[in-house]
Amino acid sequence: MEGGHRIDTPRGSIIQTGKTSCKLVWNSGFGQNMTNAFNRKQSIVDSEVLRYCRPLVPHITGMLEKSGTLGTVVGSGEVKYTVPYARRQYYCTAQSRPYDAQRGGMWFERMKTAHKNDLLRAAEKG
Numbered sequence: 001m002e003g004g005h006r007i008d009t010p011r012g013s014i015i016q017t018g019k020t021s022c023k024l025v026w027n028s029g030f031g032q033n034m035t036n037a038f039n040r041k042q043s044i045v046d047s048e049v050l051r052y053c054r055p056l057v058p059h060i061t062g063m064l065e066k067s068g069t070l071g072t073v074v075g076s077g078e079v080k081y082t083v084p085y086a087r088r089q090y091y092c093t094a095q096s097r098p099y100d101a102q103r104g105g106m107w108f109e110r111m112k113t114a115h116k117n118d119l120l121r122a123a124e125k126g
Contacts, residue, residue, distance in 0.1 A: 037126075043075035044126040045119055049108070050079060052115045056107035057081075058089050058097060079108070 005016040012026040050068055057065045064083055071082030081090070095104040112119075 039075055041123045041126040042077050045123050046072060046074045046077065046079060048115075048119055048122045049111070050074075052111045052118070053079070053107050055102055056104070056111055058093065058103050058105075058107075059100070064089060 007014045010027070011030050012024060015023045015025060017023050050072060053068065054065060057068065059065055064081060064086055067083040067086060068079060068081045071080035072078070090105055090107070093105040095106055095110065097103045
């Protein structure tokens with residue numbers, strides 16, 4: 001490397017190969033390590049979303065709440081409530097119930113408002 005420069009980073013290296021050309025060399029495990037880290041963080045966020053939503057979901061028989069647990073593949077980035085009436089309960093009902101003022105429609109939006117910083121901290125720790 002006559003007169004060339006090399007910059008090493010955790011992700012890889014930049015090597016000057018001539019007066020005006022450079023070569024970018026990625027570390028061999030960087031892609032897989034980053035994918036694993038993102039997947040781990042996504043699993044944590046999905047689990048926390050289910051946990052924080054649990055006390056906000058309308059609850060008479062418990063099936064709506066359980067459908068969120070059963071319908072969600074933790075780590076996929078999608079939390080799904082799969083009972084046929086979930087959409088109606090989410091969008092077309094009041095945001096509180098006579099039996100529990102916390103439980104009602106739009107539970108995910110209300111959870112985000114209340115626990116946004118908690119979700120961000122959990123993802124950062126992951």
